[in-house]
Amino acid sequence: MEREKLIETMESILGPQGVVSEREQLRTYECDGLMNYRVIPELVVLPENAEQVQRIVAVLYDEGVPFVARGSGTGLSGGALPVASGVLIVLARMRKILEVDIPNQRVVVEPGVINLWVSQEVADEGYYYAPDPASQVVSSIGGNLAENSGGVHCLKYGFTTNHVLGAEVVLADGSVVHLGGGKAPDSPGYDLLGSFVGSEGTLGIATRITLRLCRKPESVRTLLAAFEDTEGAGGAVSGIIGSGIVPAAIEMMDSLCIQAVETAVAPGFPDAGAVLIVELDGPEAEVEQQFRQTIEICEANDASEVRVAEDDEERALFWKGRKAAFAAMGRISNDYYVQDGVVPRTELPAVLKKISDLGAQYGMRVANVFHAGDGNLHPLVLYDNAVEGEAEKAEDLAGDIVFVCLEHGGSLTGEHGIGEDKKKYMPKMFTSEDMDTMQLLRCAFDPHGLSNPGKLFPTPRLCGERPGPYQMHPVQKAGLAENF
Amino acid sequence: MAATGTNVHVGQIRSIVGDANAREATENDAIDGVAPHFVAEPESVEDLSRLMSFASGEGLAIAPRGAGTKLSIGNPPSELDLVVGTANLGGIIEYVPGDQVVRVEAGISLEDLQERLESEDQMLGLDPPEKRAGATVGGIVATNSSGPRRLRYGTVRDLIIGITVVLPDGTVAKAGSKVVKNVAGYDLSKLFTGSVGSAGVIAQANFRLHPLPEAARTLAVEPGGTREAGEAAQAVMHSQAEPSAMELHWSADGGTLTVLLEGIEAGVSAQSETVTELLSSFGEVRTLTSEEADALGPQEPPQVGGDEVVLKVSAYPAALSEVLDLVLGAAQRGGLWPRITGHAGSGVLFAGLSGGAEEALVGAVEEVRGAVLRGYPGGSVVVHEAPLAVKQRVEAWGPAGDKGPLIRRVKERFDPGGTMNPGRFIGGL
Incomplete structure (x- = not known):
């Protein structure tokens, strides 16, 4: 379809205010949170409801035009990077909380709803939505679903995938399916919902999402402990986990990170080699006893200071320091590269040592802030883009760090996703058989590879579909659902 | 498969998996009355891969099997030639207690695994009723089986973090990893959870673990009726107590709601007070002895060859009393004896119906299924156990929507030859 005709068709579905086609305006959407990849899409469309999404996708399918879905665009792996000849479907106008069902502890939302809004909506009823990525004030539920977002509290409560119970999905051919039982558990058949969550927009677009709500805990206790170095802090982490305590969160920051955060938001963190923020929540009697035990473990591991948050305000201050960590790097370095790798918890000391060695070898500073409880590292490689070759060097160093994670039995990414950024590394973690098998799923959902093409896998698998114009599969035309 | 090929196949299967690991099938290997020709139990993933590639090349219909404790699940097979057992794949591959992660071969029994984990004060948070019968980890994943503690720890999908599968063409593929937090690649662990052997054989699985609770207490109350049972369950669900399980045990004459509290002693005893207070308006609250709690336990599977139909009814958690009424009503109308247990906080009831003719059982299944599908969109009624004559008349899974x-x-992509457990999966796949 010619560009003009495509614009016209999209405007007939969305009205002129729902279509962006001017080059300067399109530039707004050329990247997501990972800014070193930029592509200007052919067109941006802004649907306001599920039916419009379905109609848009059906048109694109008939015309063989690829598309990329985007929520708030905060992703850090280029998952919402547009494709040049494709349409970017921005879901930010689909922001309705459709249903709050407290008796069943569920909420139904549109994909553009901001993560934090869900908790705000149900706070008065004593509930909240557990996954809390650092981006939660801006990132959308649809984007969280696509990336299987984590957060600081996922050690105890799990990830987005554990809290998404149903999704209405528009598949690449424009058909609509309901995955997962929604309010009812254990939908029989393949767990297609579980496969869809975290598929980074490559299997379709969720237009309506059912989430689990959690009851607010009776008690929350938070402490900040300072250590001479990350090794001491790591010892405390092992001690806490080894004692059978399941903390709501354990976060670690090294001295460079503390320094940056102090410069940026001044939470009053102690001047130390490393700090831990540990939070316990749950029934009060349990939390009280285990919190005392946690303090003892920190002290036994030579904590130079243990500061207990006396009230919500102080707790918020601790978390402000932690959540500001990425952005704070701007105060001590012109540019920084955020890495996201995972290692088995017991490998943390060895891996931190290797990261520090690699930094020395490259002659670059690396700040460390991470989810220590689940071994999810976020090394921040500091560099100066104005210096020729530094950006490449930083990316190489970040790549070497993630290879160290793999050597120690870990993963390429714990929460930021593969997207555009890490697809080249996938063969380091998975064999071609692994990736071909994963792509069988892609072939079942989207045989023509129209939904977010080129992401996640280094090379797309051909699905053995007949070449030629895109056509409705005969079984779909025949309405297979009835004789299924 | 041509009958004349039988001997040739046995020889080839033996040459792949070793003489001791292959045999001709007996009547005991039959699934819903359909007998296979051979049983092979490979000792390694490599042998399993070669076996699968050979068998699907020959067009043999394959049923993967763990301990065989849940072969009654699904529709009767449309064809069956070869049972691929995981009895010789029963090891722990890697267990680092400090990581709270374990990697196992699919054929290990959950009981053996838990015993090993308990020695490190850890556990896998799965407690399906077939555990006592020796169910394997692979079988539990393939059938998406769960138990009372799902209220706290979730189901297989929440605990599995990596998988290795062998596809019908012999491809060995893994997904996920051995770290709890990982978003690299598609999550095939979840795809294979509940796949009932329809897409390939699960060879290995990785799980996140939890600390073993130090203390446990089970409280019980006998609510006056189904409405009170539902209200009692809601009261606990919306409180700040964090029970590990909340189970309903019900018959035509009423029943019991139990609440399992676990953790450290101080927490358990404080929560017991809270929950006792919540439940006391529904009847006298008792603390069960561990023997009493065990005896009540999750529902035991019915006798093989019995006349009981067991349905898994999935509906909305807050609709407990309505669903209970609906099942009891169907039983009464069919003149059937109901035996109900359920995960009261999760929206899952297991309804055993017996004591009636085939016609009455079929009618009750259809009545319950119809009402659940109408009343609770997204819900389902799955026939878990039933006499063969009943299974041949009702769809085991219900509509796929x-x-x-x-x-x-998905099935066609993973199993293009249609040789994996043909007929047994949803939609007769």
Whole structure:
């Protein structure tokens, strides 16, 4: 379809205010949170409801035009990077909380709803939505679903995938399916919902999402402990986990990170080699006893200071320091590269040592802030883009760090996703058989590879579909659902 | 498969998995009355891969099997030639207690695994009723089986973090990892959870673990009726107590609601007070002895060859009393004896119906299914156990809904020859 005709068709579905086609305006959407990849899409469309999404996708399918879905665009792996000849479907106008069902502890939302809004909506009823990525004030539920977002509290409560119970999905051919039982558990058949969550927009677009709500805990206790170095802090982490305590969160920051955060938001963190923020929540009697035990473990591991948050305000201050960590790097370095790798918890000391060695070898500073409880590292490689070759060097160093994670039995990414950024590394973690098998799923959902093409896998698998114009599969035309 | 090929196949299967690990099948290997020709139990993933590649090349219909404790699940097979057992794949591959992660071969029994984990004060948070019968980890994943503690720890999908599968063409593929937090690649662990051997054989699985609770207490109350049972469950669900399980045990004459509290002693005893207070308006609250709690336990599977139909009814958690009424009503109308247990906080009831003729059982299944599908969109009624004559008349899984064609496409991609457990999966796939 010619560009003009495509614009016209999209405007007939969305009205002129729902279509962006001017080059300067399109530039707004050329990247997501990972800014070193930029592509200007052919067109941006802004649907306001599920039916419009379905109609848009059906048109694109008939015309063989690829598309990329985007929520708030905060992703850090280029998952919402547009494709040049494709349409970017921005879901930010689909922001309705459709249903709050407290008796069943569920909420139904549109994909553009901001993560934090869900908790705000149900706070008065004593509930909240557990996954809390650092981006939660801006990132959308649809984007969280696509990336299987984590957060600081996922050690105890799990990830987005554990809290998404149903999704209405528009598949690449424009058909609509309901995955997962929604309010009812254990939908029989393949767990297609579980496969869809975290598929980074490559299997379709969720237009309506059912989430689990959690009851607010009776008690929350938070402490900040300072250590001479990350090794001491790591010892405390092992001690806490080894004692059978399941903390709501354990976060670690090294001295460079503390320094940056102090410069940026001044939470009053102690001047130390490393700090831990540990939070316990749950029934009060349990939390009280285990919190005392946690303090003892920190002290036994030579904590130079243990500061207990006396009230919500102080707790918020601790978390402000932690959540500001990425952005704070701007105060001590012109540019920084955020890495996201995972290692088995017991490998943390060895891996931190290797990261520090690699930094020395490259002659670059690396700040460390991470989810220590689940071994999810976020090394921040500091560099100066104005210096020729530094950006490449930083990316190489970040790549070497993630290879160290793999050597120690870990993963390429714990929460930021593969997207555009890490697809080249996938063969380091998975064999071609692994990736071909994963792509069988892609072939079942989207045989023509129209939904977010080129992401996640280094090379797309051909699905053995007949070449030629895109056509409705005969079984779909025949309405297979009835004789299924 | 041509009958004349039988001997040739046995020889080839033996040459792949070793003489001791292959045999001709007996009547005991039959699934819903359909007898296979051979049973092979490979000792390694490599042998399993070669076996699968050979068998699907020959067009043999394959049923993967763990301990065989849940072979009654699904529709009767449309064909069956070869049972691929995981009895010789029963090891722990890697267990680092400090990581709270374990990697196992699919054929290990959950009981053996838990015993090993308990020695490190850890556990896998799965407690399906077939555990006592020796169910394997692979079988539990393949059937998406769960138990009372799902209220706290979730189900297989929440605990599995990595998988190795062997596809019908012999491809060995893994997904996930051995770290709890990982978003690299598609999550095939979840795809294979509940796949009932329809897409390939699960060879290995990785799980996140939890600390073993130090203390446990089970409280019980006998609510006056189904409405009170529902209200009692809601009261606990919306409180700040964090029970590990909340189970309903019900018959035509009423029943019991139990609440399992676990953790450290101080927490358990404080929570017991809270929950006792919540439940006391519904009847006298008792603390069960561990023997009493065990005896009540999750529902035991019915006698093989019995006349009981066991349905898994999934509906909305807050609709407990309505669903209970609906099942009891159907039983009464059919003149059937109901035996109900359920995960009261999760929206899952297991309803055993017996004591009636085939016609009455079929009618009750259809009545319950119809009412659940109408009343609770997204809900389902799955026939877990039933006499063969009943299974031949009702669809085991119920309708697949609008995702039916997508399920079919997934099946066709993973098993293009249609040799994996043909007929048994949803939609007769």
